Amino acid sequence: MLVVTCVKQVPDTTQVKVDPVTGTLIREGVPFIMNPFDIHALEESLRLKDKYRFRVAVISMGPPNTEVTLRKTLALGADEAVLLSDRAFGGADTLATSMVLAEAIRRLAQSEEVAMVLCGRQTIDGDTAQVGPGIATRLGYSQLTLVDHIENVDLQARKVRCRRKLEGRHEIVEAPLPAMIAVLREINRPRYPMVPMRLMAEDATVTLWDNKEMELSEETIGLKGSATQVRRIFSPERAKGEILGDGASNPEEAARLLIDKLVEKDIVCL
Numbered sequence: 001m002l003v004v005t006c007v008k009q010v011p012d013t014t015q016v017k018v019d020p021v022t023g024t025l026i027r028e029g030v031p032f033i034m035n036p037f038d039i040h041a042l043e044e045s046l047r048l049k050d051k052y053r054f055r056v057a058v059i060s061m062g063p064p065n066t067e068v069t070l071r072k073t074l075a076l077g078a079d080e081a082v083l084l085s086d087r088a089f090g091g092a093d094t095l096a097t098s099m100v101l102a103e104a105i106r107r108l109a110q111s112e113e114v115a116m117v118l119c120g121r122q123t124i125d126g127d128t129a130q131v132g133p134g135i136a137t138r139l140g141y142s143q144l145t146l147v148d149h150i151e152n153v154d155l156q157a158r159k160v161r162c163r164r165k166l167e168g169r170h171e172i173v174e175a176p177l178p179a180m181i182a183v184l185r186e187i188n189r190p191r192y193p194m195v196p197m198r199l200m201a202e203d204a205t206v207t208l209w210d211n212k213e214m215e216l217s218e219e220t221i222g223l224k225g226s227a228t229q230v231r232r233i234f235s236p237e238r239a240k241g242e243i244l245g246d247g248a249s250n251p252e253e254a255a256r257l258l259i260d261k262l263v264e265k266d267i268v269c270l
């Protein structure tokens with residue numbers, strides 16, 4: 001049985017540059033890393049592998065250099081890595097991205113039953129948190145988001161029990177398999193690759209599926225298949241800070257001024 005982990009390669013910076021014409025990310029000259037949430041999704045998949053003897057397949061849609069990130073997942077212990085790369089997939093929004101990823105999972109499921117798909121909660125570039133739910137919806141899988149603990153997988157009853165972290169409380173949910181689980185960083189502490197595994201991963205095969213292989217309609221993928229476009233991206237302007245009183249010599253006075261300000265702005269009421 002397979003656990004599929006979705007991993008996105010993202011720029012190693014918060015200063016993403018966007019093409020003003022297409023509204024898509026400019027990738028040239030920017031160092032890339034594995035999306036931090038996806039490192040935790042991979043770690044959790046590897047723990048499920050150790051506990052329940054699943055096989056772990058990692059998939060990523062991205063440009064050809066995403067192979068480097070996929071090799072890192074093999075060095076960490078993934079059994080298989082598939083790169084979904086084709087010019088036709090480029091410029092995809094979450095709708096078109098989840099389309100390609102879901103179809104890739106469907107293909108993997110043709111040769112081995114998929115028990116779970118693990119995703120990160122969100123990426124640090126697009127930040128939408130829509131791709132995991134998009135995949136689940138397309139495949140008709142259960143979807144469990146904001147998961148900070150996988151309590152149990154019952155393969156006989158075909159159920160998974162997870163803890164979801166909500167505002168100020170936790171929720172324990174049980175859902176039928178197959179399920180898409182989007183994880184939070186708190187779920188685990190990721191491992192580091194061992195030197196022999198790193199060396200092995202250098203020679204391992206990263207399977208490439210382009211659109212000749214996938215045979216998806218060009219109307220449903222890439223820019224053409226995208227319902228949304230990023231028109232403009234910018235950092236929000238912050239109001240200038242204000243220093244109230246002198247907290248070092250008179251903290252009580254500074255606290256009183258702060259409370260007055262908060263009341264004045266209707267942020268607290270006394």
Ligand SMILES: Cc1cc2nc3c(=O)[nH]c(=O)nc-3n(C[C@H](O)[C@H](O)[C@H](O)COP(=O)(O)OP(=O)(O)OC[C@H]3O[C@@H](n4cnc5c(N)ncnc54)[C@H](O)[C@@H]3O)c2cc1C
Nearest residue numbers: 006007008061093094119120122123126127128129130131
């Ligand atoms: C700054 C910026 C803003 C953007 N804003 C929008 C927007 O508002 N609307 C929109 O539709 N698109 C937007 N995009 C496009 C967006 O990058 C793509 O849709 C992207 O492929 C997936 O969206 P996301 O990064 O928000 O992923 P999220 O939905 O945040 O990702 C959740 C999880 O899905 C998995 N995943 C996501 N992408 C991939 C992938 N390519 N391969 C494998 N696994 C993946 C990972 O496990 C990830 O942790 C934006 C891109 C950028 C750089």
